[in-house]
Amino acid sequence: MQKLAIPSPVERIRFEGREYFLKRDDRIHPDFSGNKARKFYHWLEGEFPDIRKVVSYGSVQSNAMYSLSVLAKMRGWEFAYFVDHIPTWLRKNPIGNYRAALENGTVFYEKTDIKKGKGGKEVLFVEEGGRQPEAEEGIRLLAREIVEWQERNGIEVLTVFLPSGTGTTALYLQKNCSLLTAHSSLTTKVVTTPCVGDARYLRRQFAMLESDEKLWPTVLDTRKKYHFGKLYREFYRLWLELYRQTGVEFDLLYDPKGWLTLFEKKMWESGGEILYLHQGGLKGNESMLPRYRRKYPELDNEF
Ligand SMILES: *Cc1c(COP(=O)(O)O)cnc(C)c1O
Numbered sequence: 001m002q003k004l005a006i007p008s009p010v011e012r013i014r015f016e017g018r019e020y021f022l023k024r025d026d027r028i029h030p031d032f033s034g035n036k037a038r039k040f041y042h043w044l045e046g047e048f049p050d051i052r053k054v055v056s057y058g059s060v061q062s063n064a065m066y067s068l069s070v071l072a073k074m075r076g077w078e079f080a081y082f083v084d085h086i087p088t089w090l091r092k093n094p095i096g097n098y099r100a101a102l103e104n105g106t107v108f109y110e111k112t113d114i115k116k117g118k119g120g121k122e123v124l125f126v127e128e129g130g131r132q133p134e135a136e137e138g139i140r141l142l143a144r145e146i147v148e149w150q151e152r153n154g155i156e157v158l159t160v161f162l163p164s165g166t167g168t169t170a171l172y173l174q175k176n177c178s179l180l181t182a183h184s185s186l187t188t189k190v191v192t193t194p195c196v197g198d199a200r201y202l203r204r205q206f207a208m209l210e211s212d213e214k215l216w217p218t219v220l221d222t223r224k225k226y227h228f229g230k231l232y233r234e235f236y237r238l239w240l241e242l243y244r245q246t247g248v249e250f251d252l253l254y255d256p257k258g259w260l261t262l263f264e265k266k267m268w269e270s271g272g273e274i275l276y277l278h279q280g281g282l283k284g285n286e287s288m289l290p291r292y293r294r295k296y297p298e299l300d301n302e303f
Helices: 034-039 041-045 063-075 088-092 096-103 135-152 168-181 199-209 233-246 255-264 282-295 297-302
Strands: 010-015 018-024 053-057 078-083 107-110 123-126 157-164 187-194 273-278
Touching: 010 233, 034 041, 034 063, 034 135, 034 168, 041 063, 041 135, 053 063, 063 078, 063 096, 063 282, 096 282, 135 157, 135 168, 135 187, 157 168, 157 255, 168 187, 168 199, 187 199, 187 255, 233 255, 233 282, 233 297, 255 273, 282 297
Parallel strands: 018 273, 053 078, 053 123, 078 107, 157 187, 157 273
Antiparallel strands: 010 018
16 A cells, blocks of 8 residues: 655645645545545554444545545455435446445445444444544644644744534644644634534534534634535636636535635634645545536636
């Protein structure tokens, strides 16, 4: 197996006339990257002689599903994944995360009740999107990389920005950055925006993982409500613009909402430097991009 490229690199990008730092967690490994590599790090690095099989559930194009299929393949485990429904067109023409997971040997179960806790110690059960305490191990490493980089570069006040799904990454990142900087002059503030539900949903997610609210990230949201997985013109336009100006391919599901929030809230006015966390997810673009192209062909011609 190819080694994980951690610490991941930090680059400087310029977008709409302003400079940002970009932490490239998408560069950790060609197949096992982004925040899922951080969240599943515990099971990649530890010793688990009893585990034979991974069981999880969620959407049929989930980034977490794809990363788990890679993890299972790397470790020689079976991978069973439960979904509500696989559309017939997708079954006939697999694409994106679904195709990649199939190629890694994932066995899909449709409309079957998932039996949590069954199968004993041979079975590793992973919550949807990897929302569970084991995720903290890899995210603690990420926090350490960020704070050490901040220290080396003499950045007193740093805002780390990232869009959230379950909020697991943002929560454990803020918690560990706070603990690491508790006795130093550095401030490391984690700011996020909800992509799946609203701010209340996101805070409920935080509460499930950490009871001390002082360790929670700051949640900001856009005025307009966006629904997860829906295609918005302003999202695609922003994504194309990001690519044109920075040369970086961002994810199409979370990052447009992230950058939109950053702009709407004028994050640069909060003082200090901004570090945007690239959380990977590019395999998912294989299915999102054709949908965007079909829906807004005129934007492709503009760029
Ligand atoms: C999974 C994922 C997220 C959301 O991560 P959470 O820890 O669930 O908040 C954000 N961006 C990308 C690219 C992802 O794959």
